[in-house]
Amino acid sequence: MSALALGFADQVTNAQQIFGAVMNAFACPGSLQPLPSDLDPPRPLSPELAAIALALADHEAPIWIDARLAAEPAVAEFLRFHTGATIVSRPEEAAFALVADPERSLPVERFALGTAxxxxxxxxxxxAVSDLSEAEGWRLTGPGIPGSRIFLASPWPRGLADIVRANRTLFPRGLDVLLAAPDCVVGLPRTTRLVEEI
Amino acid sequence: MSTHVSAAASPEAGYNFAYLDEQTKRMIRRAILKAIAIPGYQVPFASREMPMPYGWGTGGVQVTASILGRDDVLKVIDQGSDDTTNAVSIRKFFERTASVRTTTHTREATVIQTRHRIPEETLREGQVIVYQVPIPEPLRFLEPRETETRKLHALAEYGLMHVKLYEDIARHGHIATTYAYPVEVAGRYIMDPSPTPKFDNPKMHLMAALQLFGAGREKRIYAIPPYTEVRSLDFEDHPFRIQTFKDPCALCAATGVYLDEVIMDDRGGRMFVCSDSDFCEERRSAGHRGSMLADAPAALTGDSTHA
Structure with missing residues (x-):
């Protein structure tokens, strides 16, 4: 029997730091925010995905995990133990959806969009992506962005452009997106628009 | 008052960092994230009982407690002033429960909690301003039913608000609303900027700092991300105008700032001074002198060359 991986070393401080990074990521869409994670969760759950889940999910905020994460039972066990959140199979019930395989298509139309x-x-x-960059890529505008901002994730999550485009027509309903690479996170709240695609 | 950044002693035993328990913080943090994603929309949250009465900033305090980190520097103002009861007690509350550093200087603060003023000094990127909000719903006095105001926001049906402003014009000849002046955020939601004087409304427009609003009794959190358009409602023939003051500040001679009236005696004597105490003090220490600024006695200042 394998031992359960540890949670935050200092719950209060770590949770605040992770939340701070996510808050700044949503407040300044497209900008890279440092996300220090000292977690060593069961793979394929990345330390950053684990940190965001442990900082923000609990029994009031259920988690949905993608097929790659669901294939490894230790992941759900780790999340359940440390957050107390229910791991739901219906995407529409999830407050947070964790995606370890961004290149695989998601049941996007089934996630909760909120109501009017x-x-x-x-x-x-x-x-979870492997790399985030502000040097080249897509041009973003919207609240939180003075003028416009350049941003690229690799691999580019499948269907992400469709989600961002749908957010425009659905607003104020919509899906908010976080992209977490090693040690950093980028936010694309539903107000962010793509003006130029590469 | 001229306290600079002060390091507080060790936190009060028996409390979690910044008073709130971690589950409460997570719930509030999730609400803050959704509030930032939907600028101007009021996110309901499970407001907790705080060790202070409603109306003393229970909403703002819960937001501040949830975002505060150990390295943050906190400034608290009440009507622009750092040294009034509400500001002093909230500052002490966080010194004791979070042992964060506090300051009166706008420039040094990373988190500024305010009861109804925005500092005169332009806020910068990375700062967060937390507003204490009594009534978050701008339509509440026009439509008392929450179910109906929800629907009006959902449909962006804001004609009622314009009727209210129009009635002002019909009755007074101009828009007589001077505080809690309604704004439109990012072209969508109509929002109550909390009872700040309308003088401060233009500062909200494209502000570099993140603006968070907490209403404890009404259990609502809302936000304006940095660099977001905030438009004060008006009419083409009655454009939005801020208050103007005839004379400069009587202590520091500042113009173009918001002034408080101070009654001097019972014969009509009065003076107008900066509402932002930190701004006024910094100007005075930089050598600006208003018409009613007196020299402190040498015995107090300890400056023998003045005697």
Whole structure:
């Protein structure tokens, strides 16, 4: 029997740091925010995905995991133990959706978009990617961005452009997206628009 | 008051860092994230009982407690002033429960909690300003039912608000709303900027700092991300105008700032001074002198060359 991987070394401080990074990521869409994670979760769950889940999910905020994560039972066990969150199989019930395989298509239309009266009741998608860059890529505009901002994720999550485009027509409903690479995170809240694609 | 950054002693025993328990913080943090993603929309949250009465900033305090980190430097103002009861007690609360550093200087603060003013000094990127909000719903006095105001926001049906402003014009000849002046955020939601004087509304437009709003009794959190368009509602023939003041600050001679009236005696004597105490002090220490600024006695300043 393998031992359960540890959670945050200092729960109060670590959770605040991770939240701070995510808050700044949503406040400044497209900008790289440092995300220090000292976790060593069961793979294929990345330390950054694990940190975001441990900082923000609990029994009031269920988690959905993609097929690659679901294939490894230790992942769900780790998340359940440390967050107390339910791991749901229905995407529409999830507050957070963790995606370890961004190149595989997601049941995007099934995640919660919120309602016209309560648009906040929507799923936040968290993608693990290997690299994030501000040097080249897509041009973003929207609240939180003075003028425009350049951003690229690799691999580019499948269907991400469709999600961002749908957010424009659905607003104020929509899906908020986080992209987490080693040691950093980028936010694409539903207000962010793609003006130029590469 | 001229306290600089002060390091607080070790935190009060028996409390979690910044008073709130971790589960409460997570719940508030999730609400803050959704609030930032939907600028101007009021996110409901499970507001907790705080060790202070409603109306003393229970919403702002919960937001501040949830975002505060050990390295943050906190400034708290009440009507622009660092040294009034509400500001002093909230600052002490966080010194004792989070042992964070506090300051009166706008420039040094990373988190600024405010009861109804925005500092005169331009806020910068990376700072967060937390507003204490009594009534978050701008339509509440026009439509008392929450179910209906929700629907009006969902449909972006804001005609009612314009009727209210129009009635101001019909009755007074101009828009008489001077505080809690409604704004439109990022072209979508109509929002109550909390009872700040409308003088501060233009500062919200494209502000570099993140703006968070917490209403404890009404259990709502909302936000304006940095660099977001904030438009004060008006009419083509009655454009939005801020208050102007005839004379400069009587202590520091500043113009173009928001002034408080101070009654001097019972014969109509009065002076107008900066509402932002830190701004006024810094100007005075830089040598600016207003018309009513007196010299402190040498015995107090300890400056013998003045005697």
């Amino acid at each position: 009266e309560y648009p906040d009741r929507s799923t936040t998608l968290v993608f």
